[in-house]
Amino acid sequence: MDLCDRSGDPAASSSDAREDEMKRATAKSLIERYFYQLTDGCGNPTCDNKHCASSGQVTTLSPNEAAAKAIQLFSEEARLCDPHRNKMPRTNFLSAGDNSVISSIPCNDMAAPISLNDSARSSQTKQDITMAEAIPYLTEDSLYEIISECESSENYSKLIRTLGEVFSSIESLVRSFRQRVLSSPIDAILDKTAGDLTTLKKEDVRSLEGEKDKDEDSCVSAMSPDSAENQRLPLDYAGLRRSYSALLERLPSNITESAMVNALVTLAGYLQMELQNRNTKLYSNDDIVHVLTIIYEIPVLGNGDFLETAFPALCRATKWINVEVQAKLAQMWSSSRNSSCLSLLLENLQQLVTLRVILTQFHPDFCVQEENVVTAATKLMKVVYYANILAGVLESPILRQKPDKNLWTDPEDELALELGVHPLDCRKPLIPLTEFYNEPLSDAVEVDKDFSNYKSPSPNKFSFLLYPFILTPATKALGLYYDNRIRMFSERRFSFLQSVSGNPSNPYLKLCVRRDHIVDDALVELEMVSMVNPIDLKKQLVVEFQGEQGIDEGGVSKEFFQLVIEEIFNPDYGMFVTQPESQTMWFNPMSFETEAQFTLIGIVLGLAIYNNVILAVNFPLVLYRKLMGILGSFEDLQDWNPTLYNSLKQLLEYPDPDLEEVFMQTFRVSYQDVFGNLMHHDLVECGDSVSVTPENKYEFVKLYADYLLNKSVDKQFTAFYKGFQMVTGESPLEQFFRPEEVELLICGSKNFNFDELEDATEYDGGYTRFTMIVRNFWQIVHAFSNEDKRKLLQFATGSDRVPIGGLSKLKLVIARNGPDSDRLPTAHTCFNVLLLPEYLTKQKLKDRLLKAINYSKGFGML
Known part of the structure; x- marks a missing residue:
């Protein structure tokens, strides 16, 4: 299952490569223990180890000096203290209860290889016991080690135990998958030697001792997530995705699914308590964002037991996150700019909403607005919606200018304010915004109740109209109605x-x-x-x-x-x-x-x-x-005047320095008035004497588009906008609809599908869909040209336009209007009723129908 781009797939690694990874991890673990022993000590006030800070015999060392000394002590197999029970060990470990024994490591006194002695092994075993009492967490490297170990032994209990412990604990996830700083002195040494210190030269260690550390905490923060509690490292996004890919590709799903599902359900309970009890928060907003990013990156949330139990529980917990966490989460998701990963999260949320809507039996006393999983998933989808906007092509907020600010102001969306962005700022989102529509939900929403909730001052009443991105334009149009x-x-x-x-x-x-x-x-x-x-x-x-x-x-x-x-x-x-x-x-x-x-x-x-x-x-x-309050800009020229747009785009993309000679364009533009006279306009003062050059071409295009779409018609449009707002100014039009949806609302759909109209038509007066004249009617109509079809719509409904949502939303009624006669068909356009005499032949029906739609006009007695 290839969900994200990967490089260095561990599944493709050779056994030698896995062995090198294990050597490196083991060496690093012991060196870090020496490092913290030198800098922090073991925590025992009676310690007598001269290489332990707790003994008082170690001079103050800079991080680089301590790293160099730790490497030297490791190579000498120096004494390693057992951490005191009250001292939290900072060494990276895999999971609680991991009592694995460290194997021999090639190492030397910068010359010959040595092996760990019994004392070191005993010390390591005691350290493992201490680690069992500590909080587990995962990194990409440690997960690979566990997978490799389980594959070798064909026993996956350790992996199952580790996943269960880590993914059921907020604290474990807070510490997991933190980004590793490559500038760490110890990492730098291990990178040089690939974990084999026999190749290390003395000069490398001495260079560390002589270096002045630019950031005193850089070495500390590079070694483990809990080494700098107040300065958390960012999430290792790429490593997290590779880790999930490794779990999916290298292991059968049945091995880890049950453990992960149970762990996530437990985690959801802890998260909900943490997020609801805001006065006693144990974790910062950044910690919560880190945890949520990890769990919502799981690719299979929309599958199997995840979809039925774990995912709903997580959504119910996540609905309590505050606006600051929502904003940070949106920024985190948008920063990856990976449409496939963001699309997968959206797809999982859509699957969850659709499943709940289809399987839940709604009735007058229990409507979809009260289904807490659907509403919680919708709230989370709003964060994905804004992440999608942030990851898209944004225009300057300067373009957001109402012609008359006294007529209407934007309602305050807390998340938009926190992010400093408006949905209309997005020229091209990462994912098409139509992907956020959920048709089963839109069909299930009782818009009258939802609108009542929308107008209600009670914050406990949920309304999907406050989350209009998830509703189809047809459903929102009903809300506006x-x-x-x-x-x-x-x-x-x-x-x-x-x-x-x-x-x-x-x-x-x-x-x-x-x-x-x-x-x-x-x-x-x-x-x-x-x-x-x-x-x-x-x-x-x-x-x-x-x-x-x-x-x-x-x-x-x-x-x-x-x-x-x-x-x-x-x-x-x-x-x-x-x-x-x-x-x-x-x-x-x-x-x-x-x-x-x-x-x-x-x-x-x-x-x-x-x-x-x-x-x-x-x-x-x-x-x-x-x-909707957005000034026209260059990109708007694409459908306003495609030829001009392409010409200006060619000018912008021209790479050579001779642009001035090739295009011969100045800041004076020309156009024709209604009488065909050539008129001129200077975009800047004395524009005819200012040539367009590679340095000012963007300014020229910006001013030209602004003149054509804004300044030249400012008086006309401002007056037009004033009249429009006199009618719609107090309505939620701008809150429910995007510009392209307003166009649908005004002009109707372009989906001219008469099959949809036939399926949606109702019958009266004795007619049914199986009556011979009705069957003849639809055969005739389907053979009409588009022009005649529009005339039929005009005749029967009073408008030749397709309503928003398509012809399926047009409730046409065909009613019997007496037996066969020479009368023409008639219509009640107010109610979309077509009155059709029961003509005996198909030819007569066609003749009378064509005469009716071509010659009838006005409202009189027939």
Whole structure:
């Protein structure tokens, strides 16, 4: 199972290499004991060993001098004290209860090899007994030793015992897998000799004695995790991953799985007690981050018993971590910049959430928001979400600028504030953000209850809308719909109270327009409302076409918006221009219309969202980013004007120093106005005399993009944004959706799949999906062109757009409308009901259906 990149796979090592590793570890262990004996002593106040600091006979030594002396004492087999019972041994060891005997080591007095005598072996055995009383921990090297030893003896009890002891203890994991500093004097010597001190020269030891240590604690901190309690070394990320890979590749999973699962369940209990009892914390935030990083790096958390018992227990414990730990954990995960490892953690969390959602029986008294494993995993996924953002391509926070800061401010997300980053700062995340959607969860969420929890002031009520990254856009759109409807009902109640008190007011925002003067009538009425009483924009919209009998239950409004948008965004109207290459609409910098007109267009767009209507608009993504408070930048040019973007990118990537001669570009840019006249703009003062060079090319591109996307249309967009916020400013639109999701919300899905529509359609009046006319209907419709399919949608629902989430979210109803006749099909667009007479032949059905969708327009009596 290749989860991460590895080098130096221990499984591929020869037996000689493993033997060298063991020699090195054994030699290092004894040398470290001499080192601490010289520096710290054995802890026995009556010690008489002249080479022990506790005897008072050792002069003060620098770390390097002590290291050199320790190597010399090791080679001489000098007396080694037994550590006093009250003195915590600092020598690296493998696990409690490990009483292995050290074998002979090639060593000499810088000349001939020697072996350990009985006294040394006896001393080592006593040290092992002391180590049994101490706290176990693991390193990459020590784990390899245990694996090799178990493989040689074909007895894995030692490995199982060690994993159980280490992974069930917070303290053991705090000490485990600490990064080894390669500049350690002892490590440097062992690197030179590969653990064989027979090759060591006297000059090497003397050089240590003469060196001045730049960091007095460097040698100490390099030797073991508990040698510098107040200055913990960082996690050995690469070593940890190699260690897990070794466990998975070299050993059958059944050997370690049970021990690891049981240990992690025990660890989860200790973690939860530690994290909940904040007043009596035993471990620092850095220690907790270290432990969580180790356990969540386990590749198989999403498999077998890990997924069913250990992983849920860990998530329940982790939900108690504070914001500082969350931030440190996100930074730790992001620092590796390894998409495969971060993806694996996300995948494991998604599997856990999905499994719990599928297997749990939810009912009115127990909803998904109360399933503590699902909610705990969601909280942890938020940390992964921010780690993914931090590991991606971030833009400057300077681009986060609201056109009018008085209209709306960002809600304070504690984790975002702690990290100093906003999700919108991320131009390209390490993992696509769509990977965070969980569809089974989104389908299981009762949005009305979740929205109630979202609005509740109680911190004990969980809402997935506070973690919108995990919900699909369709589910979040339903949450926004509830928010909008509640505001509409509030305005309706307020109007009723006013009428009772003698000041009656219309409970609806009513627009009466002429079909042939629809834009003029609509804009005049909306301007009056925005000037006299802007709060009326929060009321439910009701549209009436003069001379037509349609009653607006939603269908009339849909057609109103469609007709208004078609006219306003017509280039002949002059307010917007079409980008020739991308065919997107953009503000006309040279428009003769007033700012008030753009404000009214913003109101129309906001009303469409507020009244749950999809519009046929085609803006570039940069507009939606700007609506959420992010200024346009160079990368936004990619879909705004691809040709210009590629040209500027070619300029930025040009490697040679003759850029000025090749491109001949200055800081003056040119463009055409609406009449075709060539216009100029200086990006800097006297821009025509400032050439673009390798030194200033980035500044040129930045200023050019800023001018095109921000400064040249500043008045138009600011007015447009003001109108948009007049309707949506108090809604959670910006909290629930990212820019690309807002585009889906406004424009609908591009997934034009009529198979989904057929599967989601319901039947009434005696029709079923097996009725002959219904079967003929779908055969005819599936053979339609896309244009005719859009006309059918327009006829039956009042809009030719696909709702967010696809056509499966469009609940079309096909109802019987009498026996065979010459009448055309009709529709109640307010309720998405298609009324279909039971035509006797398939050809007649097709003929009547095509006439209906091509020639019917308006709301009248049929």
